[in-house]
Amino acid sequence: MDWSRILVNVAGEIFAPTTAAYALAAIGLNVHFGLTGLLNMGQAGFMLLGAYGFAISTIAGWPLWAAVLVAIACAAAFGLLLGIPTLKLRGDYLAIVTIAAAEIVRLVGRSTALTELTGASSGLRGNSYKDTFQDASPFPDGTFALGPFEYSMNASNSWWVRIVGWAVVALACLLIWLLIRSPWGRVLKGIREDEDAVRSLGKNVYSYKMQALVLGGVIGAVAGIIYVLPRAVQPDSMGRPMTFFIWTILLLGGAATVFGPVLGSIIFWVSLMLIKSVMRAGVPESVMRTEQIEQFGWIIVGVTLMLLVIFRPQGILGDKKELAIDVR
Amino acid sequence: MRRVATRDRSTAGVPAALGVLLLAVLFLLAVPGTARAAVAGCVADAATGCINGTIRTADQQPAVGVVLDVEGPGGSTQATTDAEGRWTAAVTEAGEYTVTLDETTLPAGESLRDPAQNPRTVTVALGSSTGALFPLGAPADAGGGSDEDPDAAPDPESTAPADSAGEVGAPVGSSDTGSFSWGRLAQQASSGLVFGVLLALASVGLSLIYGTTGLSNFAHGEQVTLGAIVAYLAVQSFGLPLLVAGVVAVVVGAASGWLQDAGIWHPLRKRRVGTTQQMIVTIGLSMALQYTYQFFFGGGALRIVTTTPTMVTLGPVRISATSLWSLLIAAVVLAGVAYFLLGTRVGRATRAVSDNPALAAASGITVERVVRLVWVLGAALAALGGVLMGLYLNATSWNMGGALLLLMFAAVTLGGLGQAFGALAGSIVIGLVVEMSNLVIPSDMRYAGALLILILVLLLRPQGILGRAERIG
Numbered sequence: 001m002d003w004s005r006i007l008v009n010v011a012g013e014i015f016a017p018t019t020a021a022y023a024l025a026a027i028g029l030n031v032h033f034g035l036t037g038l039l040n041m042g043q044a045g046f047m048l049l050g051a052y053g054f055a056i057s058t059i060a061g062w063p064l065w066a067a068v069l070v071a072i073a074c075a076a077a078f079g080l081l082l083g084i085p086t087l088k089l090r091g092d093y094l095a096i097v098t099i100a101a102a103e104i105v106r107l108v109g110r111s112t113a114l115t116e117l118t119g120a121s122s123g124l125r126g127n128s129y130k131d132t133f134q135d136a137s138p139f140p141d142g143t144f145a146l147g148p149f150e151y152s153m154n155a156s157n158s159w160w161v162r163i164v165g166w167a168v169v170a171l172a173c174l175l176i177w178l179l180i181r182s183p184w185g186r187v188l189k190g191i192r193e194d195e196d197a198v199r200s201l202g203k204n205v206y207s208y209k210m211q212a213l214v215l216g217g218v219i220g221a222v223a224g225i226i227y228v229l230p231r232a233v234q235p236d237s238m239g240r241p242m243t244f245f246i247w248t249i250l251l252l253g254g255a256a257t258v259f260g261p262v263l264g265s266i267i268f269w270v271s272l273m274l275i276k277s278v279m280r281a282g283v284p285e286s287v288m289r290t291e292q293i294e295q296f297g298w299i300i301v302g303v304t305l306m307l308l309v310i311f312r313p314q315g316i317l318g319d320k321k322e323l324a325i326d327v328r
Numbered sequence: 329m330r331r332v333a334t335r336d337r338s339t340a341g342v343p344a345a346l347g348v349l350l351l352a353v354l355f356l357l358a359v360p361g362t363a364r365a366a367v368a369g370c371v372a373d374a375a376t377g378c379i380n381g382t383i384r385t386a387d388q389q390p391a392v393g394v395v396l397d398v399e400g401p402g403g404s405t406q407a408t409t410d411a412e413g414r415w416t417a418a419v420t421e422a423g424e425y426t427v428t429l430d431e432t433t434l435p436a437g438e439s440l441r442d443p444a445q446n447p448r449t450v451t452v453a454l455g456s457s458t459g460a461l462f463p464l465g466a467p468a469d470a471g472g473g474s475d476e477d478p479d480a481a482p483d484p485e486s487t488a489p490a491d492s493a494g495e496v497g498a499p500v501g502s503s504d505t506g507s508f509s510w511g512r513l514a515q516q517a518s519s520g521l522v523f524g525v526l527l528a529l530a531s532v533g534l535s536l537i538y539g540t541t542g543l544s545n546f547a548h549g550e551q552v553t554l555g556a557i558v559a560y561l562a563v564q565s566f567g568l569p570l571l572v573a574g575v576v577a578v579v580v581g582a583a584s585g586w587l588q589d590a591g592i593w594h595p596l597r598k599r600r601v602g603t604t605q606q607m608i609v610t611i612g613l614s615m616a617l618q619y620t621y622q623f624f625f626g627g628g629a630l631r632i633v634t635t636t637p638t639m640v641t642l643g644p645v646r647i648s649a650t651s652l653w654s655l656l657i658a659a660v661v662l663a664g665v666a667y668f669l670l671g672t673r674v675g676r677a678t679r680a681v682s683d684n685p686a687l688a689a690a691s692g693i694t695v696e697r698v699v700r701l702v703w704v705l706g707a708a709l710a711a712l713g714g715v716l717m718g719l720y721l722n723a724t725s726w727n728m729g730g731a732l733l734l735l736m737f738a739a740v741t742l743g744g745l746g747q748a749f750g751a752l753a754g755s756i757v758i759g760l761v762v763e764m765s766n767l768v769i770p771s772d773m774r775y776a777g778a779l780l781i782l783i784l785v786l787l788l789r790p791q792g793i794l795g796r797a798e799r800i801g
Contacts, residue, residue: 039604039607041611084787085783085786085787086786089786089790091604092544092603092604092607093741093786093790095544095607096544096734096737096741096782096786097782097783097786099734100734100737100738100779100782100783101779101783103734103775103776104779104780107772107773107775107776107779108773108776110772111770111772111773111776112408112770112772113769113770113772113773115393115395119393120392120393120408121392121393122392122393240730241615244611244612244615247608247611248612291627292623295619295620295622295623296619296623298615298619299615299616299619299620299623301615301616302612302613302614302615302616302617302618302619303612303616304612305608305609305611305612305615306609306612306613306616307612308612309608309609309612310596310599310601310605310609313605
């Protein structure tokens with residue numbers, strides 16, 4: 001077993017672009033669930049819309065900033081559309097509607113009727129929309145090695161994506177930190193704890209919930225852009241399992257905390273990578289085939305989610321008193 | 329016990345919301361102006377001939393999304409290759425057909441090995457399948473390689489696994505091409521009816537469980553898959569006759585329902601874990617079960633029965649004999665469930681628990697025993713639904729239940745959450761919508777149409793068709 005290679009791979013996950021993207025998506029979900037108590041089960045839909053918005057407008061020749069704005073606008077509009085019918089209903093309705101809406105986005109995106117636009121189920125190739133982002137990099141081309149970690153400077157799975165991704169995560173954390181302390185954030189928390197009490201104080205609960213839904217969705221859309229920059233836009237890889245991973249990450253790190261989503265994402269991907277690489281190296285092919293190891297990893301994720309929710313719903317950083325997951 | 333729902337507080341803003349959503353619907357419906365038929369199972373019989381083929385790239389990977397035009401005496405249709413690179417086109421008249429491959433839809437870097445063979449002509453006879461092959465690769469005189477960017481390949485280490493393709497197989501006899509006609513309408517309506525009744529088997533359990541415990545069970549789809557997979561194992565590995573396999577599947581399903589409630593949900597209710605928390609637990613369970621199925625049975629299609637179904641013609645409608653039997657079995661079972669709920673003591677107790685668990689407990693009903701029974705019944709019905717659905721769709725797979733889950737939720741919400749008969753009515757409506765939306769939107773979007781209905785129902789009548797207004801908040 002080649003331990004040093006495994007360790008480098010596992011440590012690489014700590015700052016991988018995927019980890020950053022999931023951390024950011026979980027931060028968005030934290031605004032929904034951790035702060036406001038909204039059960040959004042369609043975060044992957046926001047991400048996929050953001051990814052499509054960014055990729056399609058870039059392919060159409062729009063500059064980087066405009067493409068990002070398109071992604072944000074798509075997610076905001078999607079949030080408004082979802083919020084209007086459901087925010088007045090009980091929590092689990094929002095869950096069903098968001099999961100259904102995310103599926104609609106995926107099914108429409110992968111439909112052959114839109115092949116010219118979305119590339120149907122094979123998706124959009126990474127090279128078709130990466131140029132504007134890579135051209136924005138101030139670094140020279142080539143590869144760069146920091147200790148054992150060697151990645152290309154600008155192309156695809158690069159240092160540039162990592163730097164931008166984690167900078168955005170840091171900004172989002174700062175935003176959440178400021179929001180939690182602001183009067184606006186206190187109203188959101190009040191809605192989470194007791195909606196009727198907040199309403200009796202004369203606050204427009206519906207409008208606050210809508211703002212939270214849109215804000216979290218927009219953060220999700222930016223996460224979607226970061227997620228697809230090192231790869232391709234594949235609708236089928238951004239379906240329900242992705243939402244469930246984001247939930248696992250949020251509940252693992254701790255909902256309603258600032259750094260919970262980031263910590264959760266790092267632990268999630270590092271341990272998944274560790275389990276899979278050790279099993280790949282240590283378990284003979286006759287006991288478990290390579291793709292079975294992959295599935296074994298996801299089974300562990302599912303069981304982890306169950307155990308977390310039952311035994312430690314506040315996660316690693318959370319405060320049990322602050323977080324009561326329940327229907328409202 | 330179940331908490332009482334808070335009331336809907338305001339209806340202001342609904343008209344505006346409706347307007348926005350309608351626009352969204354119109355957008356969704358307007359987009360596919362260039363509707364293309366997706367791959368459907370084409371079954372050759374006395375009135376149908378099939379043209380099919382598999383397109384692979386130079387390195388033998390399936391070429392997905394390649395579009396082929398088929399033209400001939402029976403009109404012209406289009407086919408697109410699916411995830412395995414297969415394509416099928418059904419034609420209704422014998423004769424010479426021209427098959428044209430649209431080279432712009434080939435995967436990047438791929439080209440036809442022999443461009444002179446495109447378009448090619450094939451002779452189709454009714455009642456048989458004809459192959460039309462388009463080998464890809466470098467032309468014989470040039471050693472061109474593929475220009476795929478190695479970076480474009482997602483790193484396998486950190487990619488989320490591919491989700492369900494959205495649907496599993498296609499129902500036998502579902503016509504998939506051509507324009508509107510009354511015959512096609514009848515065909516799709518009958519397919520929808522069958523699909524809806526089979527869906528009802530699964531959704532009634534989901535609805536009963538929600539009614540008695542307040543739990544939205546996201547792992548119910550996996551009970552459906554379980555039934556189908558047990559039947560597959562019984563038929564294909566143990567060689568049991570289909571009928572026996574179905575009974576085995578239902579028994580295993582019932583046992584799994586008992587085990588689940590005894591092992592997970594009863595202890596959680598005792599710990600007073602909230603229903604939302606339990607709902608997230610069901611999500612974890614659904615994920616664990618789905619990948620467990622994939623772990624043991626792989627990602628491909630599992631065909632419970634491998635023989636070609638016999639088709640029956642009833643007036644304008646062609647339907648497979650298996651579907652007819654399934655419809656009959658499902659109708660009898662659903663009638664049995666209705667009698668159980670309305671006519672027996674236990675059934676009345678179930679409905680009482682569903683209405684008000686606290687009051688039911690106070691009047692001497694053992695609520696936990698009723699809930700256990702509901703889990704067993706719900707899981708058994710789901711397993712039966714899974715077997716029949718696996719036969720109807722021609723194949724099952726590890727994610728069949730997951731793909732159907734949201735349709736079940738749509739059906740249950742449409743009928744009114746927690747209303748067993750509402751679930752039945754809702755399922756039939758959803759079944760009809762799924763199959764008949766083929767007439768106006770491309771068939772690979774048909775599940776999206778049903779989910780849109782779910783959202784519209786919540787907007788206009790959140791208590792569902794049969795629900796009472798105060799049930800929901």
